[in-house]
Amino acid sequence: MTWITPMSDDGLKYFATVKTTANVVSPFKYRIGSETFSCGKNECLISTDQFRSHMSYPVNYFWASFQTVLPDGSALGFNLGDGINS
Numbered sequence: 001m002t003w004i005t006p007m008s009d010d011g012l013k014y015f016a017t018v019k020t021t022a023n024v025v026s027p028f029k030y031r032i033g034s035e036t037f038s039c040g041k042n043e044c045l046i047s048t049d050q051f052r053s054h055m056s057y058p059v060n061y062f063w064a065s066f067q068t069v070l071p072d073g074s075a076l077g078f079n080l081g082d083g084i085n086s
Contacts, residue, residue: 013054019050021065021077021078021079022075025044045068047077047079059083061081061082063080
């Protein structure tokens with residue numbers, strides 16, 4: 001999802017964001033200290049949130065992301081957000 005919001009008519013104040021959710025990660029193993037962990041097929045998902053903004057006032061932004069693997073093996077995810085222009 002890409003979202004660009006002009007914050008004023010002068011074209012100088014804006015908020016732009018790109019979000020992805022429920023991206024399936026390839027299986028892998030990793031180690032922390034002496035303990036080894038693994039992420040098998042359809043066990044690990046990742047979300048991303050990149051943004052850039054130029055605003056003339058302080059903003060509080062709240063974001064929540066949910067993701068899961070459904071019984072049929074497909075990934076499901078959604079984002080909830082509040083704070084920009086609200």
